Amino acid sequence: MSQLHDCAQRYGSVSRALHWSMAVLLAWQFVTVIVHVLLEDSALDKFAWGTHKATGLLLMVLVVIRLCWALYSRNRRPASVSTLARLGHLTLYGLLFVIPFIALLRQYGSGREFVAFGMTVMPGFSDPKIDWMIAPASLLHGNLGWLLLLLVIGHVAMALFHRRQGGEDVLARMIGR
Template sequence: MRWADDGFRYGLITRALHWLMAGLLAWQFTGMAVKLIVGRAPITAFWVGTHKDIGLLLLALLLIRAVWGLANLKLRPPHQPGFWGRAALVGHLTLYGLMLVVPSLALLRQIGSGR
């Protein structure tokens, strides 16, 4: 397998960034679910204590992934034609938008609160 995308498959770097970000997003959502279900507990304090650092890491990885994706834009496998291909494209763009907007708003909120 190649490091970069080749038009037929995603390369190792694209796959590594994808799965690393997927795992970190799962960590974030699971931590907040534990907080809502369990309430205040030592496990909740640990999980929520990592939330900001993981969020910053996700934002940095998103920027790296965006630069990598743009650099490999012509080499990326195309979406399938038709409805499902367009749905996949819209879904991905929505997720990328949310992954940019949510941590950016959290940073602005924290900066505005004086912390």
């Protein structure tokens, strides 16, 4: 039976569920962007891109829940294997929050309605656009997204490296073995 809480040897079922749910949603986000770039205006693009904002919102909510759970579990969690690993994880968390946050700012500043999962998250408005809310995402959202992709690839590569090289099998901590 799986343990609910984290312990010094491995992550509990809550941390693992949040991690792998976020991994699947993040992978989908990257698929939507790649399809949008390579197959713009196709039926697949219309479907995939239509899910991008709602999935980003869901990811942001999961990041907040995951950070709260990590703070709650901070004295029980497995230790980082290095300072670099700790900084890498903090950077991933930061980007996973900042990227959708600035997109939400842009959405609101544009005055366009935002409906996700059938719920109105932001009503639209007809006043002039709010440029200071639009500018950060226009400048950074996509570039930070590509940076996040590179960091995720590095994260996966390092987990596999540690697994193959012996020593600390950090992947086993997150797969429950």
